[in-house]
Amino acid sequence: MTSRALLLVGVVLTAHKFLCTAYVGGDGFSVEFIHRDSVKSPYRDPSLTAPARVLEAARRSTSRAAALSRAYARADASSADGAVSELTSRPFEYMMAVNVGTPPTRMLAIADTGSDLIWLNCSNGAGAPASCADSKCRYLYSYGDGSQSTSGLLSTETFTFADDQGTRGDRAMRVANVSFGCSTTMIGSFIGDGLVGLGGGDLSLVNQLGADTSLGRRFSYCLVPYSINASSVLNFGPRAAVTEPGAATTPLIPSEVKTYYTVDLRSVKIGNKTFAAPQEYPVIVDSGSTLTYLANELVDPLVKELTQRVKLPPAKSPEELLPLCFDVSGVGEGQVAAMIPDVALELGSGGGATVTLKSENTFVVVHEGTLCLAVVALQFPPVSIIGNIAQQNMHVGYDLDKGTVTFAPADCARSSGSLYI
Known part of the structure; x- marks a missing residue:
């Protein structure tokens, strides 16, 4: 996945309505790191007790550990047919807000330190632009058990990180030409509006921020205990020190x-x-x-x-x-x-x-x-x-x-x- 696709025109991004904030300054920016069982998460199961949520998370953890292990076994897997990445299905625990396009559309995506590619759920009724119709612009994100996959076009867009509640003025960080997979087809069950890869690979958000801004390739988080009803925080740039x-x-x-x-x-x-x-x-x-x-x-x-x-x-x-x-x-x-x-x-x-x-x-x-x-x-x-x-x-x-x-x-x-x- 070395080539950058042309900017898609007229892409409509689907999004959940939710309240999230970001703070941006010269020292970097911070966004909410939302646990899937948080009261701010649309995927929280209100019928579960707090201990039951922990037990469910433990079950998901077992599945994820197996998936990470399978990824080791498939580390050398590759395909010459366009941009193809075979992965293993990975349960997730945290999400973050991303603001995509001009004007920005807000999306709630899985934030995953075990993945690289950013992919978002897109809808493009006109089909692929003629200028981006060959296989080099397409991607396939296929999960190892065969039950889940997402495919579409490798695209670029402007990602905006800003204080959306206006408590700190109009400061915003806009990063142009962020490469991501614009998903037009999904098979299987996916939670959220997509996935933001925070791993060490070239296409992860942290690596792209390091390449396109002065923030450097660094990020941090501070995880609030499960028992506390508060959001965790995810930092980029100098603030990650x-x-x-x-x-x-x-x-x-x-x-x-x-x-x-x-x-x-x-x-x-x-x-x-x-x-x-x-x-x-x-x-x-x-x-x-x-x-x-x-x-x-x-x-x-x-x-x-x-x-x-x-x-x-x-x-x-x-x-x-x-x-x-x-x-x-x-x-x-x-x-x-x-x-x-x-x-x-x-x-x-x-x-x-x-x-x-x-x-x-x-x-x-x-x-x-x-x-x-x-x-x-x-x-x-x-x-x-x-x-x-x-x-x-x-x-x-x-x-x-x-x-x-x-x-x-x-x-x-x-x-x-x-x-x-």
Whole structure:
């Protein structure tokens, strides 16, 4: 997908009506990062309790982990017939607003650190322009199980990031000639108005912003815990710098799939106990996965150590999905948090970054009164994942120019509250 298609004329973009904001300044811009179960999401199921939503997210996470693993197996797949990309179906967790065209049309799209291509649902009753009718302008985004696909034209448009509620004047950032797939045909069930790829590949939004603006190739997010009714925040440009106290930076390492943000996990620590990871152990940092997936060599001793340290009665794991659960009926939330020891991830070689996971990063309530470990044994080698529960209340910044990812503890609800109340 190296060529840029001609600008489509007369394309009508379909969109949901929703309230989202963006703030733009000389230091970059920020947009809402909306969890699919947020009260602001049109895809929230109001019939589910909060624990039930977490359990559903855990189920989606298992499907996503399998999909990421299949993508490794298909890393060398390619096609000479136009722009073709075969992918695996990936459940998602977060969405963002995009404003496309002139005048801008607002759309709510999946925001995915595990994908690159931006594609949006388009409607073009006149068919493809004659100037863009050959196969080089067409794309096919085919999912590996064959049940889902999107196809259309590789196009360019102006993307606008602005403060749409007028609280900060008329400042806006317009980025011309953003390449995206204008989807005219979709097979299967898709949620949202499209997908914004935030991965490491050339066509991702972060790479295109770096190529077409002075913002650089960097972005960050701060994920609000599931239990808090507030939006998370997604930052681009200088604003993505992670400068909070306790920030830990580690190099990104090469991956079989360029899209994925991969780091080297050296060990897992609880107190004075250290459990070494297998040699040269790559782990994907993925906002789209709920759970964290690690090798049995790490999960088994972790479960054993936590079982000994946490003085709570055991509980049955729902659907045997999670490896360790406790009965917390009648125990206050603050009391539970005080009973769970910190878990430290040591990343990078030569004593690199240490990321400390608090109780909210390692355990979740999946049934009323049932608290379970959100770290599970790797089911789909060779892909290990640091999921979004482990990243809650952290400012996580990706700098593709420097080739690093940085983690810092943060109060994400407070950090985003000035933007999204």
